[in-house]
Amino acid sequence: MNDVDARSVAVFGGYHGEFRKVHKADWEVVQRHGRPIIYTSAYEAEIAAWRALRAHLCGDIVGSGQKAGTALSEAESKFKKLFRGGGKTVTVEQR
Helix, strand or coil, rough: CCCCCEEEEEEECCCEEEEECCCCCEEEEEECCCCCCCEHHHHHHHHHHHHHHHHHHHHHHHHHHHHHEEEEEEEHCCCHHCCCCCCCCCCCCCC
8 A cells, every 4th residue: 555655865965855645656756847856954855855745735635626626517517408307307117
């Protein structure tokens, strides 16, 4: 099972901050403009990793609710008749 976690990893010249998402097994390095950031201390690297993980989780969770609400209202407007029965009534008989 994948766990959410963050850590610091020693690299040449300092430390990288890495975090692991719930839906992925691999570690991701904290980056800026597509390039890994090198921190001077392990503490700074781990704090940056936790902040990057929090930003990712909040962006996915909060942002997806907005998109889902918009998508649902768009689907309702396109397929309004399907949601309301389409004007046809189907009677069910029990035998």
